[in-house]
Amino acid sequence: MQVSSVRNPVADLSALGIVQTNHVYFQQDPAELVIQTVNLGQGTLTDSGALAVNTGKFTGRAPKDKFIVKDELTASTVNWNDFNIPIGPGSFDRLYERITRYFTGKDVWVRDCQACADPAYRINIRVITETPWASLFAYNMFLRPSEEELEDIHPDWTIIQAPGCLADPATDGTRQENFAVVNFSRRMILIGGSAYTGEIKKGIFTILNYVLPQNHGVLSMHCSANQGEKGDTAIFFGLSGTGKTTLSADPRRKLIGDDEHGWAANGIFNFEGGCYAKCINLSEEEEPQIFHAVREGALVENTGFYPGTNSVNYSDKHITENTRVSYPLHYIDNALIPSTAGIPKNIFFLTCDAYGVLPPISRLTPEQAMYQFISGYTARVAGTETGVTEPVTTFSTCFGAPFLPLHPVQYASMLGEKLRDNNVQVWMINTGWTGGPAGTGQRIRLTYTRAMVTAALNGQLEKLAYKDHPVFGGSIPESCPGVPASILDPRNTWTDKEAYDRQAKDLAEQFVRNFEKYAGHANPEILSASPRI
Structure with missing residues (x-):
């Protein structure tokens, strides 16, 4: 086994039950992750310098296959419904054993990152993936601690994502082979059978929507936000496709964030360190800030190309209408960093x-x-x-x-x-x-x-x-x-x-x-x- 890292994460992986892996890549920088993705034949460099990938069978979330472990902590606190689907601790244990065993003999990418721009509410996250481009997504979307800060970071939550790991519905308690399971007691999210990166992002959003209102009195919100020259803050609520990202990316105002925020007693703060924008029909004329963010280090998902070129055709929806691009928040010229406001x-x-x-x-x-x-x-x-x-x-x-x-x-x-x-x-x-x-x-x-x-x-x-x-x-x-x-x-x-x-x-x-x-x-x-x- 070979390890590439600023510190050796092998012992931590072993403690999780992930053993006998091949290469373990820890905290790789974006350029290395892009090269690895291209060399593995998992992605293509576009003419703007962004990395383009295809997420395979799943080009969006699978809400009917997202589960929350129902135990003593969650039984009476979670609102069980068509979106919050219960699964037993025993099923989680079987899926956990399956997904950790899956990494045997495989390359593993590990990234430590954070969520919540306000330090008072910040959580540490470890993201373990089987592809380099999923690790690039985590780099783009979450807060990026410095190398010095890494020495003092210990994960509050762990995400294990393995698109090639398939559940057995007959024994694992899932609906079909793909799954996303949140365990609040063990502070862990398991994602298998789907390479759609949005499952990683929304998994963390789900846990913050549980923890912040109950434990800290913070209203968690699915919204974008920006700030005017006089310091006035605006919030934009809306479902996908209604214009949250587009309307908040105003060159005359500072972007706080495009999707997830908390509202505490003293103001609001972004949960994330990046943006995950829809890019169907993206144009420089209509959305210049987003258009210019699709550059080196950005990750473009499920888009098509003009024939014979590596130039993205943003109007091409033959794979999906839900084409996406992730990029760090600072790719927006007027981003407010740190992402906190009144x-x-x-x-x-x-x-x-x-x-x-x-x-x-x-x-x-x-x-x-x-x-x-x-x-x-x-x-x-x-x-x-x-x-x-x-x-x-x-x-x-x-x-x-x-x-x-x-x-x-x-x-x-x-x-x-x-x-x-x-x-x-x-x-x-x-x-x-x-x-x-x-x-x-x-x-x-x-x-x-x-x-x-x-x-x-x-x-x-x-x-x-x-x-x-x-x-x-x-x-x-x-x-x-x-x-x-x-x-x-x-x-x-x-x-x-x-x-x-x-x-x-x-x-x-x-x-x-x-x-x-x-x-x-x-x-x-x-x-x-x-x-x-």
């Missing part, structure tokens, strides 16, 4: 409304904000998924249901308290359609969305006239700098006004049906913000 002044709920019903911008009361936060609405668009022929409504509570081990009302209650205590303004932004549903209407221009967000951040919407939406209740500004007034009221953009009313009524009914499972936990003020049918 109490938010503005919060934006982003939704891609494919029905063309919601206004492009509306101001929410705290009660409306709580209702929308618990609802977590967006819509998938026809043509982006096999079998989807028309818009499909998606409700993901707190804009991140698959990653929330606790009951949604716990997160919602924490947000409500912070909104009231800090007088935070909340806005609903529709980045989807206007003038009709997808296929009939038009997608709201990104330039208009940017202008609306900018106007809200600059206080230009404070003294304008507003009118309430008759169904969803948010207040619609009657004008906005840089935006045609004709698109602000969505009903006015439809040729057939009665068709709009029917579509709005239908969407409102979907909201009400979805909220029924939370109604028993919501107070009268939140319930009063329900859409009016």
Whole structure:
């Protein structure tokens, strides 16, 4: 066995049960990991210097195959549901033995890294992988301790990722051969059968969503965040594809982070040290900061190339629409490092409304904000998924249901308290359609969305006239700098006004049906913000 490292991790691996490995590579720098990936035939250098890989069978998370070990610690604290699926300690033990034994005779990459930019809440993570490019992903996405800091770091959590290790559902208690298992008692995450790197990222997010609210009173959030020249902080909530990364990467504001943050008593902080941006249809014109971050050290996943070249074709979705790129946060020129900031002044709920019903911008009361936060609405668009022929409504509570081990009302209650205590303004932004549903209407221009967000951040919407939406209740500004007034009221953009009313009524009914499972936990003020049918 050969070891490449600044210190010898073999004893630590042996303590985990990973023995008789071939090469052990510890804390390799990005250039070495790229060379190893290319030499192993696992990736290609693009003309921008980024490393491109194919994650194989899985090009996204597999939420039905993510499990949490149900034991004395979690039995009464985890909100068991379709996303938090229980698995027994015995099944975990069998998978643990299987995945550690799998590394026998194989090369192993080990990386020590951290999460949480605020030192008061920081955790140490050890990521053990069977491919060099997965270790590069961990380097890009988590905080990178210096060589001196490594001497004092001892892992709080361990991730073991082995895409080639397959479960036996008949004996291991899994649904199929792939698995992602979180064990809060043993502080360990096992990932097998899938090379999709997002499982690593979201595994850590899941554990922070459990630990921070319960143990530290910190609200964990699936959001991006940035800071203005005057130090004002803005937060952007939204599901994948609604514009979190795009809208937070504003060259006039400092980027705090693009996906995961905590809100403590003294301000917010980024969980991560990098960005994991969708890059389908990425262009220099529309998203220059992200486009220029796809360079040496960045990891591009599941993209296609122009024929006969190593130039990425960002419009190519023959592998998946969920093409991704990971890169360190400092690849964004105006990144705020360390990634900590003050109490938010503005919060934006982003939704891609494919029905063309919601206004492009509306101001929410705290009660409306709580209702929308618990609802977590967006819509998938026809043509982006096999079998989807028309818009499909998606409700993901707190804009991140698959990653929330606790009951949604716990997160919602924490947000409500912070909104009231800090007088935070909340806005609903529709980045989807206007003038009709997808296929009939038009997608709201990104330039208009940017202008609306900018106007809200600059206080230009404070003294304008507003009118309430008759169904969803948010207040619609009657004008906005840089935006045609004709698109602000969505009903006015439809040729057939009665068709709009029917579509709005239908969407409102979907909201009400979805909220029924939370109604028993919501107070009268939140319930009063329900859409009016």
